[in-house]
Amino acid sequence: MESIIESLEKFGLTRYEAKAYIGMTNLISGKAEEIARASEIPRSKIYNTLKQLDKKGFITITHTRPLEYHVVPPSEIFKNKKDELIKELESSQEKLDEIYNDNISEIQAPVWLIKTSENIINKEIEIIKRARKSINMRIGFLLEGEGEALIKAFKELPRGVPIK
Incomplete structure (x- = not known):
């Protein structure tokens, strides 16, 4: 469980967000109180945590009374995050290669x-x-x-x- 939390933290989630997402994968969907129990997160923290998970694309919210939260499948999350990371790394490599290639000709062989x-x-x-x-x-x-x-x-x- 701890290794999963650490992996999710590498995606930019806080510890509470990672725990909530793991709890959500068990529930698939639920209300804040159920998710707080399943995730072992204090009820006072669960609403903000779920709001942040929605912003980051890990869950969706159905605006009913009370609000209902639905997990985005892990395979979809991981595919999107891998694609984003690969694009970011390729972009950085291109920029650094350009800088390197522009300057390499100015130094002695x-x-x-x-x-x-x-x-x-x-x-x-x-x-x-x-x-x-x-x-x-x-x-x-x-x-x-x-x-x-x-x-x-x-x-x-x-x-x-x-x-x-």
């Missing part, structure tokens, strides 16, 4: 100590992806999988970047 064929190929691909003006390469022997990786990276370059 670094010297790298790279171990393993996979890391060598990954560094080549990284350099190719940063190219904006042209690419000049001399290729002697190829490592296993290097040719395919280079061709794929070349195809993903923006139009107009000459390759020699």
Whole structure:
């Protein structure tokens, strides 16, 4: 139970909100008093807790007298939260890559100590992806999988970047 609460807290829920949501998954729907009992949350805290869960999309409220609360299925919640997180991470990565790529050309070319064929190929691909003006390469022997990786990276370059 504690691990579920911690997972829900990672989604931005408070401890009471996490406990209320867990209680709601047992009840499916109910009134505030029932949810407070099932969740072991003080009645004085349950109304605000449920209001916040509604705002965050974890439950819905039917405006009857008394109010009735309905749980949003966990599979729907987790799918939406995963999608939001992935979009946020991809956006951050794009912005950081842009900053990095804009500034990398302004520093002196670094010297790298790279171990393993996979890391060598990954560094080549990284350099190719940063190219904006042209690419000049001399290729002697190829490592296993290097040719395919280079061709794929070349195809993903923006139009107009000459390759020699």
